[in-house]
Amino acid sequence: MEKTLYTLTVFSENSVGLLGQITIIFTRRGINIETLSVSPSAIKGIHKFTITIYSTLDVVTKVVQQIDKRVDILKAYFNTDDELIFQEIALYKIATDKLLAKGSIEDLIRKYHIRIMEMNENFVVFQKAGHYEETQQLFSELSETIGVLQFIRSGRVAITKSKVERLTDMLEGIQTKYGKK
Amino acid sequence: METKTKISGAEAFIRSLLHEGVDTIFGYPGGAIMPVFDALYDFDKHVNHILTRHEQGATHAAQGYARVSGKVGVCLVTSGPAATNAITGIGDAMMDSTPMVVITGQVGAALLGSDAFQEIDVVGITQPITKWAYQIRKAEDIAWAVARAFYIARSGRPGPVVLDFAKNAQFEKIDFDYKPCTFIRSYIPIPEVNTDQIVAAAALINQAKKPFALVGQGVILANAEQELKAFLEKGNIPAAWTLLGSSAMSTDFTLNKGFLGMHGNVGPNLKTNECDVLIAIGMRFDDRVTGDLSRYAKQAKIIHLDIDISEINKNVKVDAPVLGTAKETLAALTEKINTASHSDWIESFKEYEEREFEKVIQKEIHPTTAEITMGEVIRKVSEATNNEAILVTDVGQNQMMAARYFNYTKTRSMVTSGGLGTMGFGIPAAMGAKIGAPERTVCMFAGDGGFQMTIQELGTIMQEQIGVKMIILNNHFLGMVRQWQEMFFEERYSFTKMQNPDFIAIAKAYRIEGTEVSARENLDAAIADMLKDDKPYLLVVNVEMKGMVFPMIPTGASVSDILLG
Numbered sequence: 162m163e164k165t166l167y168t169l170t171v172f173s174e175n176s177v178g179l180l181g182q183i184t185i186i187f188t189r190r191g192i193n194i195e196t197l198s199v200s201p202s203a204i205k206g207i208h209k210f211t212i213t214i215y216s217t218l219d220v221v222t223k224v225v226q227q228i229d230k231r232v233d234i235l236k237a238y239f240n241t242d243d244e245l246i247f248q249e250i251a252l253y254k255i256a257t258d259k260l261l262a263k264g265s266i267e268d269l270i271r272k273y274h275i276r277i278m279e280m281n282e283n284f285v286v287f288q289k290a291g292h293y294e295e296t297q298q299l300f301s302e303l304s305e306t307i308g309v310l311q312f313i314r315s316g317r318v319a320i321t322k323s324k325v326e327r328l329t330d331m332l333e334g335i336q337t338k339y340g341k342k
Numbered sequence: 343m344e345t346k347t348k349i350s351g352a353e354a355f356i357r358s359l360l361h362e363g364v365d366t367i368f369g370y371p372g373g374a375i376m377p378v379f380d381a382l383y384d385f386d387k388h389v390n391h392i393l394t395r396h397e398q399g400a401t402h403a404a405q406g407y408a409r410v411s412g413k414v415g416v417c418l419v420t421s422g423p424a425a426t427n428a429i430t431g432i433g434d435a436m437m438d439s440t441p442m443v444v445i446t447g448q449v450g451a452a453l454l455g456s457d458a459f460q461e462i463d464v465v466g467i468t469q470p471i472t473k474w475a476y477q478i479r480k481a482e483d484i485a486w487a488v489a490r491a492f493y494i495a496r497s498g499r500p501g502p503v504v505l506d507f508a509k510n511a512q513f514e515k516i517d518f519d520y521k522p523c524t525f526i527r528s529y530i531p532i533p534e535v536n537t538d539q540i541v542a543a544a545a546l547i548n549q550a551k552k553p554f555a556l557v558g559q560g561v562i563l564a565n566a567e568q569e570l571k572a573f574l575e576k577g578n579i580p581a582a583w584t585l586l587g588s589s590a591m592s593t594d595f596t597l598n599k600g601f602l603g604m605h606g607n608v609g610p611n612l613k614t615n616e617c618d619v620l621i622a623i624g625m626r627f628d629d630r631v632t633g634d635l636s637r638y639a640k641q642a643k644i645i646h647l648d649i650d651i652s653e654i655n656k657n658v659k660v661d662a663p664v665l666g667t668a669k670e671t672l673a674a675l676t677e678k679i680n681t682a683s684h685s686d687w688i689e690s691f692k693e694y695e696e697r698e699f700e701k702v703i704q705k706e707i708h709p710t711t712a713e714i715t716m717g718e719v720i721r722k723v724s725e726a727t728n729n730e731a732i733l734v735t736d737v738g739q740n741q742m743m744a745a746r747y748f749n750y751t752k753t754r755s756m757v758t759s760g761g762l763g764t765m766g767f768g769i770p771a772a773m774g775a776k777i778g779a780p781e782r783t784v785c786m787f788a789g790d791g792g793f794q795m796t797i798q799e800l801g802t803i804m805q806e807q808i809g810v811k812m813i814i815l816n817n818h819f820l821g822m823v824r825q826w827q828e829m830f831f832e833e834r835y836s837f838t839k840m841q842n843p844d845f846i847a848i849a850k851a852y853r854i855e856g857t858e859v860s861a862r863e864n865l866d867a868a869i870a871d872m873l874k875d876d877k878p879y880l881l882v883v884n885v886e887m888k889g890m891v892f893p894m895i896p897t898g899a900s901v902s903d904i905l906l907g
Contacts, residue, residue, distance in 0.1 A: 178465055227652050339525055
């Protein structure tokens with residue numbers, strides 16, 4: 162069956178071992194995590210995981226429900242690319258002498274909207290944000306023309322195209338409905 | 343029970359358990375849990391601690407206790423090998439939704455991660471097989487963690503929780519103040535009943551000409567037996583049960599049509615593929631129930647009542663999900679459904695009952711051959727208790743035969759390892775069941791294989807004088823595997839033949855009374871002797887060596903392809 166890239170957004174309490182609890186659920190079904198990004202969310206004390214996997218709709222639905230079921234998980238969602246604004250960031254380290262030997266780099270910088278993070282006599286660090294294909298394209302071009310000393314790409318971060326962070330409403334709802342103070 | 347002076351973490355821990363109503367603990371002491379056992383010494387009037395002979399036994403005993411009583415089973419063991427020994431029972435409780443709190447000792451927090459003596463990553467190991475696993479590293483966390491553990495274990499769809507208790511936290515002195523846990527913002531144990539779902543499901547039921555209900559353990563866990571009966575009676579809906587749904591309906595209830603699945607009854611399996619509306623209640627469409635999913639109830643509209651949303655559409659696509667506890671949803675549904683008769687449909691089960699009786703049951707419970715069969719022993723024991731006993735089984739042929747031929751008049755009368763299929767479950771689970779329901783007779787059936795997997799628990803039975811009635815159905819084979827070898831592996835009996843010890847002599851060494859029976863004419867007297875008092879007893883029955891459990895739906899076959907022999 163055709164597999165699609167799904168982006169999972171998981172909100173959790175910030176407790177020890179949470180990542181393990183999530184990855185176990187992928188492991189059981191033999192699913193590879195393509196990208197992973199974890200950070201504190203807009204709500205204090207709550208962490209947000211953004212995970213991408215290739216899967217069928219049927220499997221991703223079940224996996225997200227099984228993640229959501231874990232006690233320390235506040236909410237798990239999944240989306241396809243068309244429902245999201247998403248971004249990755251990549252850093253490229255290049256030998257300064259080879260870069261200078263190439264001559265002008267203005268075209269390169271304009272073409273890829275590159276930011277230069279550091280420049281010294283030994284190396285230059287480029288930064289590029291974009292979708293996977295875009296950061297990959299720059300990597301390919303640099304590899305072929307100048308050579309890349311080091312390359313690193315982050316996991317995806319994503320935001321939905323709907324207005325509010327969905328968790329805020331949900332938390333309020335839970336607190337009023339179930340929370341006995 | 344607030345204290346004025348500071349107390350040790352170990353004492354705070356015991357006081358926390360008392361707050362949760364714990365009066366029975368199954369455990370085994372060791373280095374990393376010694377402060378807790380030391381504190382327990384002062385609470386012997388409040389807590390009955392049962393010393394098992396192996397930590398696996400402690401976990402299964404806690405399961406048996408929980409399953410018959412509805413209370414949370416509690417295990418207390420040390421770190422390292424004790425924790426790994428407990429894994430089987432924890433996994434079993436997860437699969438079968440049994441409320442249990444397992445406390446493991448752990449090395450002091452300063453040593454964590456250093457490969458200290460008897461250190462093992464208990465939280466890491468148990469996370470995939472628990473509802474919640476938490477490591478208590480400081481004494482201030484104790485009351486909070488225990489409260490949360492019991493709330494999680496018993497609420498919603500129950501399950502096991504592990505508390506890994508670092509030794510330094512057992513020694514530290516704290517002010518103790520206990521507050522029960524009633525709410526966790528990231529955890530909604532019981533989904534709210536949705537009226538639209540009830541209306542949609544009721545509409546399907548009201549249109550049905552051939553409705554059929556599948557009863558799972560969710561009914562028992564929700565204490566919804568009366569609601570189930572009212573629902574089935576109002577709609578005149580025939581029903582069948584899963585292995586863990588056994589005893590939710592009494593055997594003689596007219597709408598009870600029998601046992602589902604691989605070794606279930608013919609009618610319920612065939613009718614699954616004939617009904618027009620299938621109503622699954624607190625069950626999870628296990629592969630042993632459904633057989634080949636692509637040929638399972640395709641003609642029917644499917645209604646699924648469950649407390650766990652992740653079960654909806656997991657194995658079978660559902661037309662009308664109904665979320666909530668079976669107690670609430672069945673009551674709401676009963677209000678909305680019409681009184682109906684479905685008499686032709688109900689009558690149509692009879693033909694299959696008669697066919698199965700003639701081809702299978704008759705031979706099994708009233709054999710004409712010289713050798714004793716498993717089915718006749720089970721039926722005789724059941725009848726000798728007026729069908730009022732609690733049945734505990736091990737795993738394999740003994741389990742399937744017991745599920746088929748034991749009869750029930752009361753709920754919470756069947757304790758078995760369903761999801762995990764743990765051989766060795768029988769003896770310790772029976773101990774726990776007897777302690778959880780001391781006024782009832784507990785009959786445990788095991789094969790000669792499974793009995794020897796936890797045979798050391800005879801020591802616990804001796805020491806505590808736990809009045810369990812143990813019956814070994816001895817065929818000198820690992821019977822279920824042998825059956826598969828006969829049917830699917832050309833009778834190549836690879837390592838299934840067993841040379842057994844003198845079980846009665848072993849029982850005698852543990853000062854447990856027992857009898858061995860090989861001839862049919864001695865069976866009734868032996869059963870009567872076993873049931874004459876409330877003391878532990880071992881009955882060994884040498885049964886036919888190559889008995890088969892039929893009917894059978896082979897793995898991967900459809901429920902319609904059920905074999906009668």
